[in-house]
Amino acid sequence: MTLDYQIDGPENEELTKPSQGGPLGADMERRDGRDKVTGSACYAAEYRPKGLLHGVLKRAPGTGAVRLSNAEDVGTIPGVRLVLQDERMIRNAAQGTAGEAPVQGVSKAEYVGQPVALVVAENFETAWHAANRLQISCEGASLPVLPENGEVDDDMQEEAITGEPATAFSDAEVFVDETYTTPALTSAPMEPHAAVAEWHGDRLTLHGSLQMLRYNRLELADSLGIEPEKVRLRAPFVGGGFGSKLGISADCVAAALAARELGQPVRVVQHRRQVFEVNTRRSETRQRIRLAAGRDGRLTGLGHEARVSNLPGEEFSEPVLQGSYFAYAAPNRLLRSDLVRLNRPAAGSVRAPGEAVGVTVFEVAMDELAGKCGIDPVKLRLRNLPEAEPGSDRPFSSHRLADCLTKGRDSFGWDDRPAEPRQRREGEWWIGTGMAAAVRVNMVMPAEARVRLTPEGRAVVETDMTDIGTGTYSILGQIAAEGLGLAVDDVDVCLGDTDLPAGSGSGGSFGAASTGTAVWLACEEIRREIAGRMGCDAQELTLSDGHAACGNDRRSLPEVLAGEPLSGRGKLEPGEALEKVRQATWGAVFSEVAVNDVTGEVRVRRLQGTFAVGRVLNQRTARSQAQGGMTWGLGLALTEGMAHDRRDGHIVNRDLAEYHVPVNADVPHLDVHLLEDLDPWAGPLAAKGIGELGICGSGSAILNAIHHACGVRIRDLPATPDRILSGLT
Amino acid sequence: MQTTLTVNGTRHQLDLDPRVTLLDALREHIGLTGAKKGCDHGQCGACTVIADGRRINACLTLAVMHADAEIVTVEGLAEGKTLSAMQQAFLDHDGMQCGYCTPGQLCSATAMLEEARAGRASHVTEDLEGTTRLTRDEITERMSGNLCRCACYSGIVAAIEKVAAE
Ligand code: FES
Ligand code: FES
Numbered sequence: 001m002t003l004d005y006q007i008d009g010p011e012n013e014e015l016t017k018p019s020q021g022g023p024l025g026a027d028m029e030r031r032d033g034r035d036k037v038t039g040s041a042c043y044a045a046e047y048r049p050k051g052l053l054h055g056v057l058k059r060a061p062g063t064g065a066v067r068l069s070n071a072e073d074v075g076t077i078p079g080v081r082l083v084l085q086d087e088r089m090i091r092n093a094a095q096g097t098a099g100e101a102p103v104q105g106v107s108k109a110e111y112v113g114q115p116v117a118l119v120v121a122e123n124f125e126t127a128w129h130a131a132n133r134l135q136i137s138c139e140g141a142s143l144p145v146l147p148e149n150g151e152v153d154d155d156m157q158e159e160a161i162t163g164e165p166a167t168a169f170s171d172a173e174v175f176v177d178e179t180y181t182t183p184a185l186t187s188a189p190m191e192p193h194a195a196v197a198e199w200h201g202d203r204l205t206l207h208g209s210l211q212m213l214r215y216n217r218l219e220l221a222d223s224l225g226i227e228p229e230k231v232r233l234r235a236p237f238v239g240g241g242f243g244s245k246l247g248i249s250a251d252c253v254a255a256a257l258a259a260r261e262l263g264q265p266v267r268v269v270q271h272r273r274q275v276f277e278v279n280t281r282r283s284e285t286r287q288r289i290r291l292a293a294g295r296d297g298r299l300t301g302l303g304h305e306a307r308v309s310n311l312p313g314e315e316f317s318e319p320v321l322q323g324s325y326f327a328y329a330a331p332n333r334l335l336r337s338d339l340v341r342l343n344r345p346a347a348g349s350v351r352a353p354g355e356a357v358g359v360t361v362f363e364v365a366m367d368e369l370a371g372k373c374g375i376d377p378v379k380l381r382l383r384n385l386p387e388a389e390p391g392s393d394r395p396f397s398s399h400r401l402a403d404c405l406t407k408g409r410d411s412f413g414w415d416d417r418p419a420e421p422r423q424r425r426e427g428e429w430w431i432g433t434g435m436a437a438a439v440r441v442n443m444v445m446p447a448e449a450r451v452r453l454t455p456e457g458r459a460v461v462e463t464d465m466t467d468i469g470t471g472t473y474s475i476l477g478q479i480a481a482e483g484l485g486l487a488v489d490d491v492d493v494c495l496g497d498t499d500l501p502a503g504s505g506s507g508g509s510f511g512a513a514s515t516g517t518a519v520w521l522a523c524e525e526i527r528r529e530i531a532g533r534m535g536c537d538a539q540e541l542t543l544s545d546g547h548a549a550c551g552n553d554r555r556s557l558p559e560v561l562a563g564e565p566l567s568g569r570g571k572l573e574p575g576e577a578l579e580k581v582r583q584a585t586w587g588a589v590f591s592e593v594a595v596n597d598v599t600g601e602v603r604v605r606r607l608q609g610t611f612a613v614g615r616v617l618n619q620r621t622a623r624s625q626a627q628g629g630m631t632w633g634l635g636l637a638l639t640e641g642m643a644h645d646r647r648d649g650h651i652v653n654r655d656l657a658e659y660h661v662p663v664n665a666d667v668p669h670l671d672v673h674l675l676e677d678l679d680p681w682a683g684p685l686a687a688k689g690i691g692e693l694g695i696c697g698s699g700s701a702i703l704n705a706i707h708h709a710c711g712v713r714i715r716d717l718p719a720t721p722d723r724i725l726s727g728l729t
Numbered sequence: 730m731q732t733t734l735t736v737n738g739t740r741h742q743l744d745l746d747p748r749v750t751l752l753d754a755l756r757e758h759i760g761l762t763g764a765k766k767g768c769d770h771g772q773c774g775a776c777t778v779i780a781d782g783r784r785i786n787a788c789l790t791l792a793v794m795h796a797d798a799e800i801v802t803v804e805g806l807a808e809g810k811t812l813s814a815m816q817q818a819f820l821d822h823d824g825m826q827c828g829y830c831t832p833g834q835l836c837s838a839t840a841m842l843e844e845a846r847a848g849r850a851s852h853v854t855e856d857l858e859g860t861t862r863l864t865r866d867e868i869t870e871r872m873s874g875n876l877c878r879c880a881c882y883s884g885i886v887a888a889i890e891k892v893a894a895e
Contacts, residue, residue: 033828034812036831037835039761041828046762190765190829238827239765239828272773468827627881628880655772656773661876663876664875664885
């Protein structure tokens, strides 16, 4: 039996609500933590089927027609089993939720670094050596790689105009008109993408490092030209994804093809430098922000125009404007985004696509406006909060930005700051504070889950949902424990296997709420069955401590089950709520930085985030998610950026030594406050997303604090010492 | 070539291609996959193991160079089912998310405490003569060779502070 439910409105009366003080929301140890601290958690590359062979991908050194000049010689190196060049190999990773093959082919390289061959050998050392010996050349006309040379793709244009923005801009009492740039960014999960492919007859089992198995299965089957039913994917542990593992990656298809051809299992692990090149990056952006306001800081007009890029054939455009549709009120609005086609590695979703760079830049512009108006930055934001979504007039499902701003301000001690920049100095260091609002759209995705109750009264949660560090094992166990009145230890959670019901997958901060709700529905289904057996209404049934009670009738679960297992299935579909309301998550980030007057170095001394993210499902794992996002904001502000070669577009700094993700010493203690926010439009759990919100304001809080500290306004990210120094006088 | 490796107290007789790194010997030949491969180039610290009491990047050294060493990996930190104090503190403070950097963080943190105890200085040590106090700055500096993209640094530092204070 399946309980189907879609979120059409705020009423979920027929469904049970979670209790207060139960397992849901508790600050609980990560339930897969033990496996992780003992080293027994098994990631994709660590499966070792008998006869495993090792494949190494080989990249195109240029663009154009690809030629392998010594493949035969390489094939004769002892231990080498195959030099594979197959037109079914994929050009780059599939986009999130694509559900079909990405662009395929190896005879033509469309960006430098495209995987164009696979060398398979009996051990890794031989495969690596042979891949290095393989000579590949590319020949073709040079392709556009600089945003200023790329052609605008008219089909990808986005534009929304409300009122008379041009007039508002020209009549503004106070006007900000600035252009900002953000560099291309990368997910850089610590686990490189990896696949172990094994065929049994015409059936493929692939252990992969993937975020969204229900879509990945379709993508892989389509790439190979086989039926999805013949593909089983497994990903019980995933070493981080951050968007780069939303779609299948080159290793999956290459491993599957080679394993088929050789009749032996094959493993392909991306080299760290390939992780940068062959998956998807966040597009660089150029953003012009115009803010027209009265002297009181009230916005009369706003403009947000963005230019991003992607490889020809990719449907994705970094949704830079996403937050600008609803963050601030202004009667006159101009939102516009263009995409240019460039032959750089493909762009796709990276943690908080859109807002990560769009909100970050917009919030710097708001700081500039506050300065021009002489208004406190928190007050400026409070003054411009909309009643309903501007443009569409849709109500907000819950609007907590003002709460976040004021609570964050008070706990940070914001009001002590001098209004003017360059007021506080400690030795060589300028000290300043800054803040920003954080907004992120909230999404729900289709999800299914099954919950089985064993005759002994233990529960098993089953879905192909992944835990990429997000805490899925923990929270789904807590949800089922809550729904069935069990202790969390009496619930097992099985994830990451396409043989199980299709969850939402992990991405876009929708995983916990979407798949979590499906688990809740599955429990509801079981409750209804138990209530039926007890002869009462599901609403009158109490499940607690492994017992079911209706009025005076109280029985243990084994008694109710009478030796038979019981299972329920929940199915969630996003409903009309999506259209009826604007649903989002809210936050405010405050920061204190020190800027060295001699070296231009920035040290973040404090970073505090106050977030309203729906129901918090596990305080401990939620806090970690928020801290992760905030650290990404710090990286975006200070250290991260991919450099593309100006001649051929290749990524110059494509490893962890040259692309600087924040390290321990870069990050202060991160202070996280989670505000309870039971959004009635978010289904029976009232949960929303949390993983991405932290990145959407933290970067700007730091950039604004830099300006407050030393008077330097950084508009080209990141704020590296050279850029700060050249502004310090 | 023939070589031996002593890992977590067990001696392994191995026949290895001389190009095999210590990391691959552990993961591929002995079957201890706790130590992770994040970059294979000494840039991330995911492969950190303890060799004769010192933390090293197992990807940057060849297996055959360690025939006489005592290697400890994350699998060797617990005593049977009892977690080490550091492992328990990582659980208590949620010093992990995806878990991929965690074995390296744990080995690194465990050996780092010994380094500090032995009086080895770091870049931020102010007094090179006296005993090393593991301040927050000392801990974050000494742990910066272990990247965590999930960014669990707050939890990692809290866990280490807890164990260091014991
Ligand atoms: S794998 Fe050894 S440092 Fe990254
Ligand atoms: S826990 Fe994921 S990289 Fe550290």
